[in-house]
Amino acid sequence: MIRGLRQIDAYVAGAQPSGDKMIKLNTNENAYEPSPKVLEAFAHFDGNCLRKYSSLDQAVFREALSKQLQVPADQIIVGNGSDDILSMAFLAFFNDDLPVLFPDLTYGFYKVWADLYHIPFKEIPLTADFKIDGADYHVPNGGIIITDPNAPTGIFKPLDEIEKIIQANQDVVVIVDEAYINFGGQTALSLLEKYDNLFITRTFSKDAAFAGLRVGYGVGNPRLIAVINAIKNSVNPYNLDALAEKLATVAVEDWLYYEGTCQKIMTTRDWFAQELVDLGFEVLPSQTNFVLTRPQTVSASHLFQKLQEKEIYVRYFPKVARLKDYLRISIGTQAEMEEVMSEIRRICG
Numbered sequence: 356m357i358r359g360l361r362q363i364d365a366y367v368a369g370a371q372p373s374g375d376k377m378i379k380l381n382t383n384e385n386a387y388e389p390s391p392k393v394l395e396a397f398a399h400f401d402g403n404c405l406r407k408y409s410s411l412d413q414a415v416f417r418e419a420l421s422k423q424l425q426v427p428a429d430q431i432i433v434g435n436g437s438d439d440i441l442s443m444a445f446l447a448f449f450n451d452d453l454p455v456l457f458p459d460l461t462y463g464f465y466k467v468w469a470d471l472y473h474i475p476f477k478e479i480p481l482t483a484d485f486k487i488d489g490a491d492y493h494v495p496n497g498g499i500i501i502t503d504p505n506a507p508t509g510i511f512k513p514l515d516e517i518e519k520i521i522q523a524n525q526d527v528v529v530i531v532d533e534a535y536i537n538f539g540g541q542t543a544l545s546l547l548e549k550y551d552n553l554f555i556t557r558t559f560s561k562d563a564a565f566a567g568l569r570v571g572y573g574v575g576n577p578r579l580i581a582v583i584n585a586i587k588n589s590v591n592p593y594n595l596d597a598l599a600e601k602l603a604t605v606a607v608e609d610w611l612y613y614e615g616t617c618q619k620i621m622t623t624r625d626w627f628a629q630e631l632v633d634l635g636f637e638v639l640p641s642q643t644n645f646v647l648t649r650p651q652t653v654s655a656s657h658l659f660q661k662l663q664e665k666e667i668y669v670r671y672f673p674k675v676a677r678l679k680d681y682l683r684i685s686i687g688t689q690a691e692m693e694e695v696m697s698e699i700r701r702i703c704g
């Protein structure tokens with residue numbers, strides 16, 4: 356018997372199956388490859404520089420982001436995926452006796468971090484039509500985190516409604532997780548000048564086809580950035596590796612390419628959603644690279660199983676009561692989604 360070991364309810368990430376034929380639509384990865392300039396920079400990367408530690412302040416990458424976002428570089432912190440940034444943000448900003456608020460249906464990691472760091476929290480139920488009701492967030496709290504557009508619903512909450520939540524809670528930090536913002540939502544970046552309690556996080560995993568490289572960032576008032584930097588320097592000062600910094604910088608400089616692939620994904624998403632609706636499925640309105648849908652004629656678990664037999668992997672949440680009749684399907688290429696659609700028709704027909 357070893358004393359002192361901790362018991363943890365860990366986050367359960369989407370599976371990473373492998374196979375040549377498979378269509379992988381279970382973790383919202385990007386359907387298209389990184390930009391040609393990124394692939395070229397990767398091929399010519401000077402491996403000898405890996406001998407040294409990576410940059411401490413990641414100034415080159417932050418400068419590129421600063422230009423792209425039109426935000427001063429001292430308001431940006433970068434990290435090893437946005438999970439890295441979010442986990443540090445929980446430690447940096449949520450240190451009150453009152454509970455941190457987030458929706459009952461949202462990114463599953465929030466609850467895990469709150470538990471892990473002993474942060475009191477309260478899950479606010481989404482409305483019957485899976486929306487965030489801003490009025491629910493006008494109560495005493497120790498901070499707020501909202502994903503916009505939300506996952507796994509895909510629903511975007513308009514910016515003026517987000518602003519009301521930030522405005523009503525200016526004595527705590529409000530984090531807006533914009534993991535899917537480039538698939539049709541409207542960013543809250545413009546609110547940064549008005550509110551110093553706003554912290555926005557972004558990831559390169561979904562829109563920039565970098566899930567395997569691990570790049571994310573946060574944007575906020577320099578006072579917030581200073582606290583989160585202190586956390587970074589207390590856990591993992593070189594949190595972004597040299598290869599990731601180089602390739603992510605090239606990606607930002609070639610962002611036009613990603614606007615093109617995001618546009619293709621949105622077009623395919625809207626086509627796919629309409630096909631499902633035509634089959635009688637319920638489909639939540641999505642501004643992301645996935646759809647949440649309730650199948651007709653067969654159960655979600657049956658469809659999940661049958662698709663998996665054809666090596667089509669989607670996400671099913673059997674343990675979440677409100678989602679047990681739904682599947683979350685990431686949007687692949689148009690060709691992939693046409694194949695998925697004919698398979699769904701075969702199973703449900």
Ligand SMILES: *Cc1c(COP(=O)(O)O)cnc(C)c1O
Nearest residue numbers: 436437438462502534558560571
């Ligand atoms: C994917 C995702 C993340 C994590 O992104 P990484 O950069 O891959 O760590 C964070 N928040 C939400 C809502 C996500 O969907």
